Amino acid sequence: MIRALLTLTLWLCLSSTVAAAEPEAVRTFGPDQPVRKITLRTTTDVNILAPAIEAFLDTQPGLAIRFEQWGSNDLYDISEADCASGKPGADLVISSGVQHVVKLVNDNCAATWVSPETTALPKDLRWRDQVWGISREPAVMIYNRALVPPEDVPRTRFDLVDLLRPAQSPYTGKVATYDIADSGLGFLFAFLDSQEASTFGALTEAFARSGAVATCCSAEIIDGVAGGRYLIAYNILGSYAAQAARDNPDLGIIAPADYTxxxxRAAYLPGREPNPTAAKLLDFLLSPGGQRALAETKLIDPITRDGGGSDETLALQRLIALGPALLVATDTMKTARFLERWRDIFAQ
Known part of the structure; x- marks a missing residue:
């Protein structure tokens, strides 16, 4: 009875937390009167994933897909509440906040699925036959080509620190990155930097000293750099930057040469049993046809494909493995301390 009361209390708390949350965008793909319908919840922009969804629907007559685009933190909250209630609200979830998905899988919120497509993935991109990586997207620096002289373009984190070091740096107040309190993806990149980079302390000190800006999301930051409000941005998702650069030649992109x-993006099938149609969508996204569709919108970056980049480029990559190591980034005490430290940096 105590366990039941605790479960009910948790569900009520989670439900009240996410009650006000709404998706950022909703779109229905497929026929108006479908024979079947599934719901996909994702952090991916609708237009970015649309080609892959439409390619899948070409193989599935009579199927409609309700596409819900969410912020990563809100998607985690509603997925956690669904799990606690035992009533999944989505048939497939795909999130850039991969640490959140690993946590949900670890908490028994995901169904098991095994197929030729899932088993063909590298071991770092699948865990417990319940979470799978569908994309390959580098974290990059971006800059405004028209406003940043070629000699100032930072190729490494060390270069960025050097740019921000002078007291009268022209980049004071002109460097942006994600607000990690609002962005699960931004939190993950910053958290991994703190473990990986010998420059992390110097970089955060430079951010504090130079008045760097922590702000909302990929689109806002990219638009800010393209428009000159910011000159450089750090740790931006390369897929979105590459899409924007197609339309704006002034937008420069750098995969950091110290490491990238x-x-x-992590996908899972909510609930105890997988929805078979949603599992087919997952398999399609992992298939050669699905991967080609994802590559069209840069969710598969050419430099990150197996054999797609030079040996030097590939050696500098740090693939974020999907597995229990990411649970460290969801530990309540560790994340609270890290967020407090980050807020102190930008409060200066």
Whole structure:
């Protein structure tokens, strides 16, 4: 009875937390009167994932897909609440906040699925036959080509620190990155930097000293750099930057030469049993046809494909493995301390 009361209390708390949360965008793909319908919840922009969804629907007559685009933290909250209630609200979830997905899988919120497509993935991109990486997206620096002289373009984190070091740096107040309190992806990149980079302390000190800006999301930051409000941005998702650069030649992109984090968006099938149609969508996204569709919108970056980049480029990549090591980034005490430290940096 105590366990039941605790479960009910948790569900009520989670439900009240996410009650006000709404998806950022909703779109239905497929026929108006479908024979079947599934719900996909994701952090991926609708237009970025649309080609892959439409390619899948070409193989599935009569199927409609309700596409819900969420912020990563809100998606985690609603997924956690669904799990606690035992009533999944989505049939497939794909998130850039991969640490959140690993936590949900660890908490028994995911169904098991095994197929030729899932088993063909590298071991770092699948865990417990319940979470799978569908994309390959580098974390990059971006800059405004028209406003940043070629000699100032930072190729490494060390270069960025040097740019921000002078007291009268022209980049004071002109460097942006994710607000990690609002962005699960931004939190993950910063958290991994703190473990990986010998420059992390110097970089955060430079951010504090130079008045760097922590702000909302990929689109806002990229638009800010393209428009000159910011001159440089750090740790931006390369897929979105590459899309924007197609339309704006002034937007420059750099994969840091000291190391480049590579994200693979994490997918899982909520509930105890997988929805078979949602599992087919997952398999399609992992298939050669699905991967080609994802590559069209840069969710598969050419430099991150097996054999797709030079040996030097590939050696500098740090693929974010999907597995229990990411649970460290969801530990309540550790994340609270890290967020407090980050807020102190930007409060200066």
């Amino acid at each position: 984090l590579v994200l693979s």
